[in-house]
Amino acid sequence: MSLLEIDRLNIRYGEQVAVADLSFAVETGESVGLVGESGSGKSQTALAILGLLPRSATISGAIRLAGRDILGASEKVLDEVRARRVAMVFQDPMQALNPYLQIGQALCQILSTHGLASGAAVRARVIEMLRRVGLADAERQFRAYPHQLSGGMRQRVMIASALLGEPELLVADEPTTALDVTVQAQILELLEEVRDNTALLLITHDLGIVAGRCERMLVLERGRLVEEGLTTSVFSEPKHRHTQTLIAAAPRLDRGAMLAPVEAENILEIHDAEVSYAERGHGQLKAVQQLSVAVRAGETVAIVGESGSGKSSLVRAALGLVPLRAGQVVFCGAALANTVQSRAAAVRSDLQLVFQDPVGSLNPQMQVHAIVAEPLRVHAPGLSRAEQVDAILDKVGLDDSFLTRYPHELSGGQAQRVAIARALIMQPRVLICDEAVAALDGSVRKQILELLRDVQRETGLAILFITHDLAVVRAISHRVLVMYLGRLVELAASEALFTRARHPYTQALLRAVPVPDPTAAGGYASLSGEPPSIISPPGGCAFHPRCVHAKNICTTTRPSTRVVDDVTVACHRADELLQPH
């Protein structure tokens, strides 16, 4: 008898089918990956197992936990199940934790409500559990409120609360999607460490995570199970077409050709940029400091770094959306004004931006043709626009039927194409993409990246590409800028960066990326701790508290940026530390 058996599960919302005829089993103690793109029904399945589906859902089939059907069981039974047998870790720990309770109180409540412990034992159990999930100073953090913890720490607390009832099955729904890659590796490692004999159902869109962490995997497509098997065999011989597409679309850090450097004039230069924001009660928050970078015609420069590293502030300053406190933006040899309002219209249209959230960047009240034509209206009023709009939509792969649609009638990928069409219609010289593919599914992401690549080849467009996903960087960029707490860490050609990373931070980032191949190493935590607060960065080299190579000088003196073998790097030990990756 399996621990969890799902038998022909169907979930419908009215006419819409979320999950269709899904059957699978999870054995005691094993780890199973549930993979699929958005809308494939992964999360619906997880919610069904925990009895958390909304009432509007029509459910049929059976969900058996150790032989007992819990689908449609009473709330009392389900409470018991959720307390002691099946636990869940959600994607966003901030949403899942009560902001008015100290984390210790919240955890104690779980124990005492379900009668799992009483009296002094409660507190002791909670503190022990907090230690187990890696909260070093558990006694003190017992009294912390969720907002006082970082995202990674909150996710650790969530895991602690899930494990308190010693469940037989842990369901983790995209537990690391909201986290930085280095923290992701830590959390995945923690899940593996602490679960003992608890079975794990890991739901994710990231094949890399499944490859490294799960014994078996299930692939969902539009609510149907299309493939199931041992992780190693699914990866080596995917049978279903959808699985093959997914694996092919997953960008890989460890293989694939890299782009050779482009020899051309600099088109956009950022010199010694400084961006700061006034922070109430904290003085100045220095988001970007003394940073210089340039992008050439026809070249893609990727900007990577953990959240809070100042990537977005840097490009927004280049665009004039936030003011530079010091430094200069030079476009085609001429210095640009500090704010977008004071720049000439012709220059404005040469620098365009594509946002992360495609739907949010389109006015919900305007139809696609009006959205795309708007820049034309400003720059060439009176001209016939329909032809140009048709041509550009054709280029981004949307046909005429999209002209009269509103943004909410578009999928994420389609909306992002519209946003790209709007950015490209004035034939800009520089396109800045701020996490432009982060919200998209793997296969759609691949199409959008190919589209950008084609446009670049045709028009010599320069692209600044912000992303946290190093595998994407490898596939599309000529050069890479790595940032940490607002400063340049390393700036190098892709080839140099991915084969001979010089800075310890870059090396750690590269090691933390999960590789979608069960036989390859990768995705392990080589960085402990999390990015320090940008409000009070550590002295000396900002990275030294997390750096395994830090020496005395790193704690006292900030390393200057210097050029070693065509690589710009800010590290005292850049010469000694070069190690083949």
Place this chain on the structure above:
Amino acid sequence: MNALGRFWSRARQSRAVLFCGGLLVGLVVVAMLGPFLSPHNYLQTDFNNILSAPSLTDGHPFGTDDLGRDLFVRTLLGVQVTILVALVASAVSLVIGVFYGAVAGLTGGRVDAIMMRFVDTLYALPFIFLVILLMVAFERNFFLIFVAIGAVNWLDMARIVRGQTLSLREREFVQAAQLSGVSFVRIILRHIAPNLVGVVIVYLTLTIPQAILVESFLSFLGLGIQEPQTSLGALVDAGVNHMEGASWMLLIPAALLALILLCFNFLGDALRDVFDARQSR
């Protein structure tokens, strides 16, 4: 117009909107046409039928009041006046509130702070009391009622529009428009204003019942509409004096007042649901 049209096409799909909206429209039509169908007018006194109970045979379906005036015609006149006052007062608050709120939200910074502190200060004044003083000092008239109600209502509207504008201003499509070189005025007209329509319409349907209540309250105190003109509030006031013996004088206008208020409140709620559904889609 485009945004309005889309809003309407959504609203039309909600049964609650259709029902309450239809009821209100029907009521207004009856109130406009009814007096022409009746043999009486709102001034005429019928000395044979003073304080007579509602009956269809003597031509007074809602009865008569203490002066023998036909209550059917007077009640319909009251509905007309009440709804007119509410609409005009809400329109006043709409114009002032939207303009004030949008300017504050868009300019931001110090101007915004000063404008909103001014609103806070006005909130602190006891307006009803001021209105009563005004009415006592000057003559009672229609105009003062509009001023009184509009002056109270535009404050809420300004706050709501300002908050919405502030959040719209930060939205990415506004930044995208700036990057394309779209002018400030055009950004307001094309990107901000259309996205305010939904919220403003919803809030307006909730402002109207407030205005009705304030008008009724003033009339009930005898400070509102002047005889021989009347409103539902004034009719209820008169009805209270004859509560024993002529209960119809109180019950009929009070029931109509409650019905109108309920309709507007339900309509507002239903519209808000329609609007929210669109937001989350």
